[in-house]
Amino acid sequence: MNEEMEVRALFERVLDGEDDGGMPEVAALKRQGGRLMRRWVLRAASVTAGVVVAAGCVTYGIGRTGMHPAHDSSSAQELAGVASSPSKPPTDMSKGATEKLHAQLLEALNAHLPKDVRLIEGSDPTVFRLKRADGSTTTLGAVSGLQKLGGAPEPCPKYGTDCQKVMLPDGSRGWAWKGLDGRDVTVTLYTLNGQAFGLSDGDSGSKPGTQNERETGAPLTVQQLIALVSQPQVYAALKGAPTDEVTPEPAGSPHRP
Amino acid sequence: MDFELFVRSEWVQLKRTAFLLCGDRHTAEDLTQTALAKLYARRWTLRSEEAAGAFARTTLVRTWIDWQRKRSASEVPVEELPSVAAEEYGVEQRVVLQAALRALPETQRAVLVLRFWEDLSVEETARILRRRPATVRSDTLRGLEKLRAALKRQEVF
Numbered sequence: 001m002n003e004e005m006e007v008r009a010l011f012e013r014v015l016d017g018e019d020d021g022g023m024p025e026v027a028a029l030k031r032q033g034g035r036l037m038r039r040w041v042l043r044a045a046s047v048t049a050g051v052v053v054a055a056g057c058v059t060y061g062i063g064r065t066g067m068h069p070a071h072d073s074s075s076a077q078e079l080a081g082v083a084s085s086p087s088k089p090p091t092d093m094s095k096g097a098t099e100k101l102h103a104q105l106l107e108a109l110n111a112h113l114p115k116d117v118r119l120i121e122g123s124d125p126t127v128f129r130l131k132r133a134d135g136s137t138t139t140l141g142a143v144s145g146l147q148k149l150g151g152a153p154e155p156c157p158k159y160g161t162d163c164q165k166v167m168l169p170d171g172s173r174g175w176a177w178k179g180l181d182g183r184d185v186t187v188t189l190y191t192l193n194g195q196a197f198g199l200s201d202g203d204s205g206s207k208p209g210t211q212n213e214r215e216t217g218a219p220l221t222v223q224q225l226i227a228l229v230s231q232p233q234v235y236a237a238l239k240g241a242p243t244d245e246v247t248p249e250p251a252g253s254p255h256r257p
Numbered sequence: 258m259d260f261e262l263f264v265r266s267e268w269v270q271l272k273r274t275a276f277l278l279c280g281d282r283h284t285a286e287d288l289t290q291t292a293l294a295k296l297y298a299r300r301w302t303l304r305s306e307e308a309a310g311a312f313a314r315t316t317l318v319r320t321w322i323d324w325q326r327k328r329s330a331s332e333v334p335v336e337e338l339p340s341v342a343a344e345e346y347g348v349e350q351r352v353v354l355q356a357a358l359r360a361l362p363e364t365q366r367a368v369l370v371l372r373f374w375e376d377l378s379v380e381e382t383a384r385i386l387r388r389r390p391a392t393v394r395s396d397t398l399r400g401l402e403k404l405r406a407a408l409k410r411q412e413v414f
Contacts, residue, residue, distance in 0.1 A: 003401065007373040010404075014354045015273050018282070023268055024290055026261050032290070033297025204301070212259045214301055 031124050034141065037204055086193035089147050090242045097242070098125040104237040105142065112231045114224055122205070126241050129208070130201065136217035139205035143188050143198035144243040151190040160186070162222050168235055174198065176226045178219075185219045187229045197238045199229050258309050260300055264293055267310060271317060277370045278321045280359045288324070292317040314375060315385045318367055322386075325363045357407040365400035368393055 090097075102125035109128065110119050119140075122128040126142035152174055156163035160177035166187055167173050174189030184202025191197070203215040220228070229235055271292065275285035295316045296309060303309045358366055364386060371382040372393075379397075383390045 004373055007369060007401070007404075010354060010408075011277055011370070011374045014277060014351055014358065016351065018273070018276060021272070021282075021286065023265060024286075024293070026264055029264065029290060029293050030260070030297055032294035033300075036294055037298040211261060 027123075034123055034127060034139075034204075086147070086149060089144075089193070089195035090240055093242050101125060101237070101240045101242075104240060108231065108233040108237040109140070109228070112228055112234055114220065117220070129205065130217065130220070132217055137205070137208055137215050138201050138203050138217040138219050139215065140199060140201045140220075142238050142241040143186065143196065143200055144241045145188075145196040146243070147194040148190060148196065149194040151194075152188060164222060164226065166226055166229070168230060169232070170235070172197075172235065172239075176222050176229075178222055183219065185222055185225050187225050189229070189235075191239065195239065196243070197235070197241060199225060199234075199238065201225060258300060258303050258306060260297055263296075263306060263309055263313075267313060268293075271313060274314070274370060274374060275317055275321065277358065277374055278318065278367060280355045284324075288317060288321055291320050295320070314371075314377075318371065318385050319387075322363060322367065354408070357404055360407055361400055361403055364388070365396045365403065368396040369400045369404070372397055 105126060106119065106128070113119055113130070117130045117132055120129045120131055120137075122139060122141070124141070126144075128140045129137045130140050131137050154163050155175055155177045160179055161182075163175055163177040165173070166176050166189060168189065171192045172189040174187065176185070176187040178185050179202065184200060184204065186198065186200040186202075188196060188198035188200075201219040203217060203219070205215050207213040207215050219225075229238065268289065272285050272289045275288040275292075276282065279285055279288060292313050296303070296313050299312065300309070303312055358369075361369070367386060368382055371377045371385060372379070377385070379390045379393050383393045386393065388396075
Protein backbone atom coordinates (compact mmCIF):
# COMPACT_ATOMS: atom_id res chain seq x y z
CA MET A 1 0.00 0.00 0.00
CA ASN A 2 1.51 3.34 -0.98
CA GLU A 3 1.67 6.40 1.20
CA GLU A 4 -1.34 8.07 -0.40
CA MET A 5 -3.53 5.02 0.10
CA GLU A 6 -2.29 4.62 3.64
CA VAL A 7 -3.30 8.15 4.61
CA ARG A 8 -6.61 7.84 2.85
CA ALA A 9 -7.29 4.60 4.72
CA LEU A 10 -6.44 6.41 7.93
CA PHE A 11 -8.93 9.18 7.12
CA GLU A 12 -11.57 6.59 6.35
CA ARG A 13 -10.98 5.02 9.74
CA VAL A 14 -11.36 8.44 11.39
CA LEU A 15 -14.69 8.87 9.62
CA ASP A 16 -15.79 5.28 10.12
CA GLY A 17 -19.06 5.24 12.03
CA GLU A 18 -19.34 9.01 11.96
CA ASP A 19 -22.98 9.88 11.49
CA ASP A 20 -23.45 11.88 8.29
CA GLY A 21 -26.65 13.31 9.73
CA GLY A 22 -29.55 14.66 7.76
CA MET A 23 -29.50 17.24 5.03
CA PRO A 24 -29.35 20.89 6.06
CA GLU A 25 -32.34 23.17 5.62
CA VAL A 26 -31.71 24.73 2.22
CA ALA A 27 -33.99 27.71 2.97
CA ALA A 28 -31.86 28.55 6.02
CA LEU A 29 -28.68 28.37 3.93
CA LYS A 30 -30.25 30.72 1.40
CA ARG A 31 -31.21 33.20 4.13
CA GLN A 32 -27.69 33.06 5.55
CA GLY A 33 -26.25 33.51 2.05
CA GLY A 34 -28.51 36.50 1.41
CA ARG A 35 -27.33 38.17 4.61
CA LEU A 36 -23.70 37.57 3.62
CA MET A 37 -24.34 39.13 0.24
CA ARG A 38 -25.70 42.32 1.77
CA ARG A 39 -22.77 42.48 4.21
CA TRP A 40 -20.32 42.19 1.34
CA VAL A 41 -22.06 45.09 -0.35
CA LEU A 42 -21.53 47.11 2.81
CA ARG A 43 -17.93 46.01 3.30
CA ALA A 44 -17.15 46.96 -0.26
CA ALA A 45 -17.88 50.52 0.70
CA SER A 46 -16.53 50.66 4.21
CA VAL A 47 -12.85 50.32 4.69
CA THR A 48 -11.71 53.25 6.78
CA ALA A 49 -12.61 56.88 6.87
CA GLY A 50 -12.40 60.00 8.92
CA VAL A 51 -14.68 60.82 11.81
CA VAL A 52 -18.31 61.45 11.00
CA VAL A 53 -19.04 65.15 11.05
CA ALA A 54 -22.23 66.76 12.21
CA ALA A 55 -24.88 66.57 9.59
CA GLY A 56 -27.43 69.01 8.41
CA CYS A 57 -30.56 69.01 6.38
CA VAL A 58 -31.11 66.55 3.53
CA THR A 59 -28.32 67.36 1.11
CA TYR A 60 -27.96 64.19 -0.84
CA GLY A 61 -26.65 64.11 -4.35
CA ILE A 62 -24.11 66.87 -4.07
CA GLY A 63 -20.53 66.66 -5.14
CA ARG A 64 -17.63 65.86 -2.85
CA THR A 65 -16.18 69.32 -2.88
CA GLY A 66 -19.47 71.11 -2.59
CA MET A 67 -20.59 69.69 0.72
CA HIS A 68 -20.90 72.18 3.55
CA PRO A 69 -23.54 70.73 5.84
CA ALA A 70 -25.61 73.08 7.86
CA HIS A 71 -25.63 72.62 11.60
CA ASP A 72 -28.48 70.51 12.90
CA SER A 73 -29.37 71.47 16.41
CA SER A 74 -31.48 68.40 17.13
CA SER A 75 -28.71 65.91 16.34
CA ALA A 76 -26.20 68.09 18.16
CA GLN A 77 -28.30 68.02 21.33
CA GLU A 78 -28.34 64.24 21.26
CA LEU A 79 -24.59 64.03 21.66
CA ALA A 80 -23.03 67.24 22.90
CA GLY A 81 -21.84 66.90 26.45
CA VAL A 82 -23.96 63.83 27.11
CA ALA A 83 -22.61 60.47 26.05
CA SER A 84 -18.94 59.59 26.25
CA SER A 85 -19.34 56.49 24.12
CA PRO A 86 -21.72 55.68 21.29
CA SER A 87 -24.76 53.50 21.84
CA LYS A 88 -24.80 50.04 20.31
CA PRO A 89 -26.77 49.22 17.17
CA PRO A 90 -29.83 46.96 17.54
CA THR A 91 -29.04 43.27 17.82
CA ASP A 92 -32.40 41.73 18.78
CA MET A 93 -33.16 39.01 16.23
CA SER A 94 -36.01 37.43 18.16
CA LYS A 95 -39.14 36.52 16.22
CA GLY A 96 -41.19 39.24 17.89
CA ALA A 97 -38.64 41.95 17.11
CA THR A 98 -38.09 40.90 13.50
CA GLU A 99 -41.83 40.59 12.83
CA LYS A 100 -42.35 44.12 14.14
CA LEU A 101 -39.47 45.40 12.05
CA HIS A 102 -40.80 43.59 8.99
CA ALA A 103 -44.20 45.27 9.39
CA GLN A 104 -42.58 48.70 9.81
CA LEU A 105 -40.42 48.24 6.73
CA LEU A 106 -43.33 46.96 4.70
CA GLU A 107 -45.47 49.95 5.59
CA ALA A 108 -42.70 52.50 5.11
CA LEU A 109 -41.47 51.12 1.79
CA ASN A 110 -44.99 50.66 0.43
CA ALA A 111 -45.79 54.28 1.21
CA HIS A 112 -42.78 55.73 -0.57
CA LEU A 113 -41.80 53.43 -3.43
CA PRO A 114 -42.10 54.72 -6.99
CA LYS A 115 -45.56 54.11 -8.43
CA ASP A 116 -44.42 51.72 -11.14
CA VAL A 117 -43.10 49.06 -8.75
CA ARG A 118 -44.96 46.82 -6.35
CA LEU A 119 -43.52 45.50 -3.11
CA ILE A 120 -43.91 41.80 -2.42
CA GLU A 121 -42.60 39.55 0.33
CA GLY A 122 -39.03 38.28 0.12
CA SER A 123 -36.95 35.58 1.74
CA ASP A 124 -36.18 37.35 5.00
CA PRO A 125 -37.87 39.84 7.37
CA THR A 126 -35.68 42.59 5.90
CA VAL A 127 -35.70 41.39 2.29
CA PHE A 128 -38.44 42.13 -0.27
CA ARG A 129 -39.01 41.83 -3.97
CA LEU A 130 -39.87 44.71 -6.26
CA LYS A 131 -42.16 43.69 -9.10
CA ARG A 132 -42.48 45.74 -12.29
CA ALA A 133 -45.41 45.94 -14.69
CA ASP A 134 -43.65 43.57 -17.09
CA GLY A 135 -43.45 40.94 -14.34
CA SER A 136 -39.69 41.29 -13.80
CA THR A 137 -38.41 41.52 -10.26
CA THR A 138 -35.43 42.66 -8.23
CA THR A 139 -34.53 42.00 -4.60
CA LEU A 140 -34.59 44.90 -2.17
CA GLY A 141 -32.85 44.29 1.14
CA ALA A 142 -31.94 46.25 4.24
CA VAL A 143 -28.21 46.67 4.83
CA SER A 144 -26.66 46.08 8.24
CA GLY A 145 -23.11 45.60 9.42
CA LEU A 146 -20.32 46.45 11.78
CA GLN A 147 -20.57 49.58 13.84
CA LYS A 148 -18.02 52.07 12.56
CA LEU A 149 -17.63 55.60 13.84
CA GLY A 150 -15.45 56.55 10.91
CA GLY A 151 -18.25 56.15 8.38
CA ALA A 152 -17.48 55.01 4.86
CA PRO A 153 -15.09 56.27 2.18
CA GLU A 154 -16.27 56.76 -1.37
CA PRO A 155 -16.90 53.37 -3.02
CA CYS A 156 -16.11 54.74 -6.49
CA PRO A 157 -14.33 53.86 -8.64
CA LYS A 158 -13.16 50.60 -7.05
CA TYR A 159 -16.54 49.14 -6.13
CA GLY A 160 -19.10 51.12 -8.08
CA THR A 161 -20.08 53.96 -10.34
CA ASP A 162 -22.36 57.01 -10.04
CA CYS A 163 -21.33 57.57 -6.41
CA GLN A 164 -23.28 60.28 -4.64
CA LYS A 165 -22.94 61.51 -1.10
CA VAL A 166 -26.04 61.11 1.01
CA MET A 167 -26.86 63.02 4.19
CA LEU A 168 -30.00 62.67 6.23
CA PRO A 169 -31.60 65.16 8.65
CA ASP A 170 -30.67 62.96 11.62
CA GLY A 171 -26.97 63.34 10.87
CA SER A 172 -26.49 59.99 9.16
CA ARG A 173 -24.09 60.14 6.27
CA GLY A 174 -22.94 57.77 3.55
CA TRP A 175 -22.95 56.96 -0.11
CA ALA A 176 -25.27 55.86 -2.87
CA TRP A 177 -23.81 54.05 -5.85
CA LYS A 178 -24.43 51.66 -8.68
CA GLY A 179 -22.52 48.35 -8.79
CA LEU A 180 -19.77 48.00 -11.35
CA ASP A 181 -21.90 45.69 -13.50
CA GLY A 182 -24.91 48.00 -13.18
CA ARG A 183 -27.05 45.24 -11.72
CA ASP A 184 -27.46 46.64 -8.25
CA VAL A 185 -27.86 50.00 -6.57
CA THR A 186 -27.03 50.58 -2.92
CA VAL A 187 -27.31 53.29 -0.30
CA THR A 188 -25.24 52.71 2.84
CA LEU A 189 -25.23 55.15 5.69
CA TYR A 190 -23.72 55.46 9.13
CA THR A 191 -25.43 57.22 12.01
CA LEU A 192 -23.47 59.52 14.30
CA ASN A 193 -23.17 56.49 16.58
CA GLY A 194 -21.55 54.51 13.79
CA GLN A 195 -24.51 52.23 13.11
CA ALA A 196 -24.59 50.97 9.53
CA PHE A 197 -27.90 50.90 7.70
CA GLY A 198 -29.24 51.31 4.21
CA LEU A 199 -30.96 49.65 1.29
CA SER A 200 -29.71 47.64 -1.66
CA ASP A 201 -31.72 46.76 -4.76
CA GLY A 202 -30.51 44.36 -7.44
CA ASP A 203 -31.08 41.18 -9.38
CA SER A 204 -29.34 38.98 -6.82
CA GLY A 205 -32.35 36.74 -6.16
CA SER A 206 -33.88 33.94 -8.19
CA LYS A 207 -36.64 34.65 -10.67
CA PRO A 208 -40.00 33.95 -8.94
CA GLY A 209 -41.12 30.40 -9.48
CA THR A 210 -37.63 29.23 -10.42
CA GLN A 211 -34.64 27.99 -8.47
CA ASN A 212 -31.81 28.67 -10.83
CA GLU A 213 -32.78 31.57 -13.03
CA ARG A 214 -31.56 34.98 -12.08
CA GLU A 215 -34.01 37.86 -11.72
CA THR A 216 -34.35 40.04 -14.79
CA GLY A 217 -35.55 43.38 -13.41
CA ALA A 218 -33.58 46.60 -13.56
CA PRO A 219 -32.86 48.04 -10.11
CA LEU A 220 -34.17 51.38 -8.94
CA THR A 221 -32.02 54.28 -10.04
CA VAL A 222 -29.55 55.85 -7.64
CA GLN A 223 -31.83 58.89 -7.30
CA GLN A 224 -34.90 56.74 -6.65
CA LEU A 225 -33.12 54.78 -3.93
CA ILE A 226 -31.78 57.95 -2.31
CA ALA A 227 -35.28 59.46 -2.36
CA LEU A 228 -36.66 56.31 -0.75
CA VAL A 229 -34.03 56.06 2.00
CA SER A 230 -34.33 59.79 2.74
CA GLN A 231 -37.96 59.42 3.83
CA PRO A 232 -38.01 59.72 7.66
CA GLN A 233 -40.40 56.78 7.95
CA VAL A 234 -38.10 54.62 5.82
CA TYR A 235 -34.78 55.46 7.45
CA ALA A 236 -36.32 55.16 10.92
CA ALA A 237 -37.42 51.61 10.05
CA LEU A 238 -34.07 50.76 8.42
CA LYS A 239 -32.21 51.83 11.54
CA GLY A 240 -34.16 49.16 13.41
CA ALA A 241 -32.59 46.36 11.34
CA PRO A 242 -30.48 44.30 13.75
CA THR A 243 -26.90 43.29 13.12
CA ASP A 244 -25.11 40.20 14.37
CA GLU A 245 -21.77 41.87 13.79
CA VAL A 246 -21.28 44.04 16.81
CA THR A 247 -17.83 45.25 17.72
CA PRO A 248 -17.13 44.74 21.44
CA GLU A 249 -16.12 48.36 21.97
CA PRO A 250 -16.17 50.73 19.03
CA ALA A 251 -12.88 52.48 18.52
CA GLY A 252 -12.79 56.25 18.89
CA SER A 253 -15.39 58.51 20.37
CA PRO A 254 -18.47 60.10 18.89
CA HIS A 255 -18.20 63.48 17.30
CA ARG A 256 -19.11 66.42 19.50
CA PRO A 257 -20.74 69.06 17.37
CA MET B 258 -25.95 25.71 -11.08
CA ASP B 259 -28.87 24.31 -9.09
CA PHE B 260 -28.05 25.24 -5.49
CA GLU B 261 -30.45 22.76 -3.91
CA LEU B 262 -29.16 19.86 -5.99
CA PHE B 263 -25.61 20.92 -5.28
CA VAL B 264 -26.26 20.91 -1.53
CA ARG B 265 -27.83 17.47 -1.73
CA SER B 266 -24.98 16.00 -3.75
CA GLU B 267 -22.06 17.62 -1.92
CA TRP B 268 -23.23 17.93 1.68
CA VAL B 269 -21.87 14.61 2.94
CA GLN B 270 -18.47 14.90 1.27
CA LEU B 271 -18.00 18.51 2.37
CA LYS B 272 -19.00 17.66 5.92
CA ARG B 273 -16.53 14.76 6.00
CA THR B 274 -13.74 17.04 4.82
CA ALA B 275 -14.77 19.55 7.46
CA PHE B 276 -14.75 16.82 10.11
CA LEU B 277 -11.22 15.77 9.17
CA LEU B 278 -10.13 19.37 9.48
CA CYS B 279 -11.76 20.24 12.77
CA GLY B 280 -12.37 16.84 14.41
CA ASP B 281 -15.71 17.87 15.82
CA ARG B 282 -19.10 16.95 14.42
CA HIS B 283 -20.91 20.18 15.34
CA THR B 284 -18.11 22.46 14.16
CA ALA B 285 -17.95 20.44 10.94
CA GLU B 286 -21.65 21.05 10.38
CA ASP B 287 -21.31 24.80 11.10
CA LEU B 288 -18.31 25.01 8.80
CA THR B 289 -20.08 23.23 5.96
CA GLN B 290 -23.18 25.38 6.33
CA THR B 291 -21.09 28.54 6.33
CA ALA B 292 -19.24 27.44 3.18
CA LEU B 293 -22.54 26.66 1.45
CA ALA B 294 -24.08 29.98 2.50
CA LYS B 295 -21.06 31.79 1.05
CA LEU B 296 -21.46 29.76 -2.11
CA TYR B 297 -25.13 30.76 -2.31
CA ALA B 298 -24.17 34.42 -2.03
CA ARG B 299 -21.80 34.02 -4.99
CA ARG B 300 -23.86 31.54 -6.99
CA TRP B 301 -24.38 33.79 -10.00
CA THR B 302 -20.64 33.99 -10.58
CA LEU B 303 -20.24 30.20 -10.61
CA ARG B 304 -20.92 28.86 -14.06
CA SER B 305 -20.74 25.11 -13.47
CA GLU B 306 -21.05 22.41 -10.82
CA GLU B 307 -17.31 21.97 -11.05
CA ALA B 308 -16.64 25.63 -10.36
CA ALA B 309 -19.13 25.51 -7.47
CA GLY B 310 -17.39 22.44 -6.03
CA ALA B 311 -13.99 24.12 -6.20
CA PHE B 312 -15.41 27.30 -4.63
CA ALA B 313 -17.07 25.31 -1.82
CA ARG B 314 -13.87 23.43 -0.95
CA THR B 315 -11.75 26.55 -1.08
CA THR B 316 -14.22 28.44 1.10
CA LEU B 317 -14.54 25.57 3.55
CA VAL B 318 -10.79 25.32 4.13
CA ARG B 319 -10.18 29.06 4.22
CA THR B 320 -13.09 29.61 6.60
CA TRP B 321 -11.75 26.89 8.89
CA ILE B 322 -8.27 28.43 8.90
CA ASP B 323 -9.84 31.80 9.60
CA TRP B 324 -11.82 30.35 12.53
CA GLN B 325 -8.67 28.65 13.83
CA ARG B 326 -6.83 31.95 13.88
CA LYS B 327 -9.67 33.64 15.70
CA ARG B 328 -9.99 30.80 18.18
CA SER B 329 -6.31 29.95 18.48
CA ALA B 330 -6.29 30.84 22.14
CA SER B 331 -8.97 28.30 22.96
CA GLU B 332 -7.48 25.25 21.23
CA VAL B 333 -4.74 23.34 22.99
CA PRO B 334 -2.62 21.13 20.71
CA VAL B 335 -2.57 17.52 21.82
CA GLU B 336 0.99 16.54 22.66
CA GLU B 337 0.26 13.22 24.28
CA LEU B 338 -2.08 10.92 22.44
CA PRO B 339 -4.55 8.88 24.44
CA SER B 340 -3.13 5.41 25.01
CA VAL B 341 -5.08 2.49 23.66
CA ALA B 342 -4.76 -1.07 24.79
CA ALA B 343 -4.46 -3.57 21.94
CA GLU B 344 -7.80 -5.15 22.76
CA GLU B 345 -9.64 -1.83 22.77
CA TYR B 346 -9.18 -1.17 19.06
CA GLY B 347 -12.36 0.10 17.50
CA VAL B 348 -13.99 3.23 18.77
CA GLU B 349 -10.91 4.11 20.77
CA GLN B 350 -8.73 3.75 17.71
CA ARG B 351 -10.72 6.52 16.06
CA VAL B 352 -10.08 8.70 19.09
CA VAL B 353 -6.34 8.14 18.73
CA LEU B 354 -6.44 8.85 15.01
CA GLN B 355 -8.47 12.02 15.53
CA ALA B 356 -6.11 13.17 18.26
CA ALA B 357 -3.11 12.53 16.01
CA LEU B 358 -4.71 14.65 13.28
CA ARG B 359 -5.58 17.42 15.71
CA ALA B 360 -2.03 17.46 16.99
CA LEU B 361 -0.83 18.59 13.58
CA PRO B 362 -0.46 22.33 12.91
CA GLU B 363 -3.53 23.62 11.06
CA THR B 364 -1.87 24.13 7.68
CA GLN B 365 -0.22 20.69 7.72
CA ARG B 366 -3.57 19.15 8.62
CA ALA B 367 -5.25 21.06 5.79
CA VAL B 368 -2.52 20.02 3.35
CA LEU B 369 -2.92 16.32 4.21
CA VAL B 370 -6.72 16.48 4.01
CA LEU B 371 -6.71 18.30 0.69
CA ARG B 372 -4.03 16.14 -0.88
CA PHE B 373 -4.98 12.70 0.40
CA TRP B 374 -8.71 13.00 1.10
CA GLU B 375 -9.78 15.43 -1.60
CA ASP B 376 -7.14 14.08 -4.02
CA LEU B 377 -6.01 17.56 -5.00
CA SER B 378 -2.67 18.23 -6.64
CA VAL B 379 0.11 20.19 -4.96
CA GLU B 380 -0.72 23.19 -7.15
CA GLU B 381 -4.45 23.09 -6.35
CA THR B 382 -3.72 22.71 -2.65
CA ALA B 383 -1.30 25.64 -2.82
CA ARG B 384 -3.94 27.83 -4.47
CA ILE B 385 -6.55 27.03 -1.84
CA LEU B 386 -4.18 27.64 1.04
CA ARG B 387 -2.55 30.66 -0.61
CA ARG B 388 0.89 29.10 -0.23
CA ARG B 389 3.69 28.24 -2.61
CA PRO B 390 3.74 24.70 -4.08
CA ALA B 391 7.17 24.15 -2.48
CA THR B 392 5.71 25.00 0.92
CA VAL B 393 2.85 22.59 0.34
CA ARG B 394 5.36 19.84 -0.53
CA SER B 395 7.35 20.42 2.62
CA ASP B 396 4.16 20.68 4.72
CA THR B 397 3.06 17.35 3.27
CA LEU B 398 6.33 15.69 4.26
CA ARG B 399 6.38 17.24 7.71
CA GLY B 400 2.73 16.45 8.32
CA LEU B 401 3.20 12.83 7.30
CA GLU B 402 6.29 12.50 9.48
CA LYS B 403 4.48 13.86 12.51
CA LEU B 404 1.45 11.71 11.86
CA ARG B 405 3.62 8.61 11.46
CA ALA B 406 5.61 9.36 14.58
CA ALA B 407 2.48 9.95 16.62
CA LEU B 408 0.74 6.84 15.39
CA LYS B 409 3.80 4.61 15.47
CA ARG B 410 3.80 4.92 19.21
CA GLN B 411 0.27 3.54 19.14
CA GLU B 412 1.08 0.99 16.45
CA VAL B 413 -1.68 2.32 14.24
CA PHE B 414 0.24 3.43 11.16
